[in-house]
Amino acid sequence: MTKALRMTGLAKLLGVMMLVGVPGAAIGQTPDLPKLHLKVVGSSGIPRQFELFEKPFFTKTLPERSGGKITTDFVSREELGLKGFDDMRVLRQGTLDIGTSQTLYVGGDEPFAEGVDLAGLFGDIDTAFKGHMAYKNALDERLQKKFGLKLMTLWPYPAQVIYCRPPIKTLSDLKGKKVRVFGRTLGDVVEHVGGASVTITFGEVYEALERGAADCGVTGTLSGNAERWYEVTTHLFVLPLGWSTTMHTMNLALWNRLDAKTKEFLRVQFAELEKKLWDFGRESTQDGINCNTGVGECKYGYKGKMTLVTPSAADVALRDQILRDTVIPRWLKRCGKDCAEPWNETAGKVVGIRMKAP
Template sequence: MIGKWGGGVLAAGLLATSLAAAPAAAQDVQAKQFKVVGSWGNLTNYNNVEKPFWNKTIVDASGGKITANITPLTELGLKGFEVLRLIKLGVFDFAYGVIGYVAEDPVFEGVDLSIMAQDIDTMRKLTEVYRPVLDRAFQQKFGAKLMAMLSYPSQMIFCKPPVNSLADLKGKKLRVYSTTLSDFADAVGATGVTVAFPEVVPALEKGVVDCGITGTMPAYDAKWYEVVTTVYPLRLGWGAAFFAGNLNVWNKMDAPTRAFLEKQFAAHEDAFWKNTAADDRDGIACNTGTAPCPKGPPGKMQLVQPTAGDIELRQRIMREFIIKRWAKRCGAACVADWNATIGKAIGETASVN
């Protein structure tokens, strides 16, 4: 048993040890200044998580040795489809991006197939089990190292004309941002139109699209409520995202610096998911005014609850349409990786036949 004073001495000793270890860890870090592409500057993920991480958190943790210039896509005039090519070229050291914007290989789609994940815990689990597959693809296709798997809030359907069911989407032009969402559009008789996120509101205003799929809070942040009348909260999955770095830049760092960054990036990943969970909870309230919006004045979209028939139809579309189409695009080796990871986690088996 530790005596009254012994416990205090031991605690003090442990505290002193931990305090001594922290500067030593920072002392071992190489001095680096990174060029970073953030996500969209009007989203809470950028303002609450990405920007503070690079401007303060990692600077403080490294004793000022790690600094960065982070700029959101919106300020760079980028649409988001280009970030991995820019990483490969060495224009930027690190970048945030949306998995659905990576069209070069169907293997990337595997983590975010339409409808597959219906809650955030499942979504995170799927990103974790599929992460080795994605990291290998990032390295082979783009010379990039996958640092963190992230997600935007759950994806729902927002329409300028009133809609009351999936049947009402037939013949409509539906904004999508990935091949798997285009597959969903085909399944319900809509026409999928790929539109970059910053261009959706003008596209809705001009009639280029009638409806759009996006996350709950991103729709509010981008002011979709100014043109959209209806939100149909039939969850079509989540918005899988990534944080990646140039592989050559990463490999040139020494082991202590990489270890330090990996620890910081893991905490950063947790913060991103926590922010996404909060955004998902608040997003519907902010778009519709059905509950208080913590971010500001709410929109006035009509909230139309999904029918039981549409909920059942959604699952049939996933099994009979989404997974089958993707498997044919991806091929046998890709499908085998998916079945051993995500398929096993959700109890589904994909087949190229």
């Protein structure tokens, strides 16, 4: 997106005060809070999480439950033209108050963030929840120290699976294929089996698959459906490779200026949002499969006719081997020896893996 468009988006966020009208006293209000206006950028406006949870939370829930004391300007990443690590840089500068980032994108500047969503680390969402909650404090400390950001939520998209245009039956069938990935650890998996990892922005993947610039792509079961990948792919290989972990962060200087009542109010509200997003991650993983294949109830997406490919025990074993032999060693090399111990005591402990510092 052009610089002019980015400035237009920032001007919209900074210059237009979209104060949300709030009705009279309601259950759960905290009217004695001081006034606070927050400039917020949410996640991508394409996946369902944005409209179903983020937008209502920032534009309705916070204002209503605070008795009108907390108001927001809220836009999506696309409206500001933000990509990758951009929003975290803007947060550090104080231009934004709250931002939304995916840990794998942040990993380019802070590899420690990748540690909670290493490809193949958590094979199901219940284990992923335990691992994320274990890792959360360590990640928060790293973000505060290195970037001046306070971690408010840590949550998943649906399971990240493989959409392919040519037929595939196993993970090894990615050999020789061009596979769209986001984040280095997903690329590690593809390269281990002999595929070529290609980085393509989410909004451009449909066209890349359609014209053959990519043979396959990795994204969430419902996320890919929202972009209608089922129209340009034929096979859905549902081996979970990750969870596209996402976080809401707040400018730490702002957080430190808040009074105790406001901090506690925000902690409670963000914890509730986080729980809803985890619940939806669980529900939407299966819903996305149903929608893409056209089998079963499709509640949140569009019905396709993809062929469902269920991973075998051998595929699961290969994914686990790649995690130990390739993904973890490469991540630790990028992250450094100081990453090993906090990872071992949190996410690693949940899955029973202990890595050695390089």
